[in-house]
Amino acid sequence: MDRRQQKSREAIFNAFNRLLEKKHFNNITVQEIIDEANVGRTTFYAHFETKDILLKEMCTGIFEHIFSHELPSESTHDFSEAEHGLDEKLTHLLYHLKDNKGNMLGLFSGYSRDLFLRYFKEYLSEIFMRYPDCMRTDVPADFALNYMVGSFAETVKWWINRGMKETPEIITDHYLKLAGYN
Amino acid sequence: MDRRQQKSREAIFNAFNRLLEKKHFNNITVQEIIDEANVGRTTFYAHFETKDILLKEMCTGIFEHIFSHELPSESTHDFSEAEHGLDEKLTHLLYHLKDNKGNMLGLFSGYSRDLFLRYFKEYLSEIFMRYPDCMRTDVPADFALNYMVGSFAETVKWWINRGMKETPEIITDHYLKLAGYN
DNA sequence: CTAACTCCGAACAAAATGTTTGTTAAAATA
DNA sequence: TATTTTAACAAACATTTTGTTCGGAGTTAG
Secondary structure, eight states, X not given: OOHHHHHHHHXXXXXXXXXXXXXXXXGOOHHHHHHHHTOOHHHHHHHOSSHHHHHHHHHHHXXXXXXXXXSOOTTSOTHHHHHSOHHXXXXXXXXHHHHHTTTTHHHHHSTTHHHHHHHHHHHHHHHHXXXXXXXXXXXXXXXXXXXXXXXXXXXXXXXXXXXXXXXXXXXXXXXXXXXXXX | OOHHHHHHHHHHHHHHHHHHHHSOGGXXXXXXXXXXXXXXXXXXXXXXXXXXXXXHHXXXXXXXXXXXXXXXXXXXXXXXXXXXXXXXXXXXXXXXXXXXXXXXXXXXXXXXXXXXXXXXXXXXXXXXXTOGGGSOSSSOHXXXXXXXXXXXXXXXXXXXXXXXXXXXXXXXXXXXXXXXXX
């Protein structure tokens, strides 16, 4: 890919991220992003059709990076997955989030956590679906999945809200306790 | 209060609600609301400073109505509360939501559920805090509260998403099962 | 009845949106 | 190296949205 494209794209992402630290997504204008990123108006629209698409692409970028470790390709020998329990997976995931905090401070700790978490849940479902054993069977399956994903996302939000003070191990432990996994 | 004010306010709420059924909050303009409500531009801004405040006032209006039954004043004799368990409270709450569906279809089933749920959770916390017994003690108290509120909100979202097919009793039962209450 | 209040439409400036145009510089290709 | 493609850019543009101001007309309440 053209080096210039990367540079522009990067500049826009960074500017957007900086703005997200200070303002809510809704109240950020394309004009502000352009000014902050110091790119031409035309350039922005050449890269991103709308502000929403910018957000979406930013999120998928993060998640594809984070979840690439968590979701090994289908071709991988299956027992390698079985080796890692759900608790290890979740802990590992939280470590990735904590590490990425610096890069994605705007999305994580800004006024737009909810948007971030909406995309987060999509990827989270993939993980939980790989652990059918931890799913309760006395309620409908999709209800159970939604409950696990939703409550974990809420847990992460709680964690982020307070500045990620606790270790990932502690959070996973608390979560799995309340989820009735232990 | 002036009857004209009520009429205008009502017209704006209804128009906003109709628009929320079709479009996401972000993509609704004040102009559209004005046109749909058939009120003057000046009138809108006389009532609501911004679009966000309009949403907030609409939500608080709903919740104050719904939760007025659920949160009796402090002066009420306490044992009347103790009579009703958490399960009955939640079921009762879900019935209110289901009844109000017609009026608040836009908020409930539109593209802006997340916004609705954010305000919802604030009121929900009030309820759960009245039932400290159902809160786990092997994790921090605020973690437990956040977990209960968050997972219930996610449950409600799931329920709404699918058109509220199940009865409130069923939903409460499923939820309390997974919350480890039974 | 009167005084205060509310609505309305029109007009307004300021800001944001999304597109077009021609030019310049960088990258890919041959 | 020379050529061609590609991207960035500033400037200008029409359009839409925002939020405010004005005077006039109708409604409400004391």
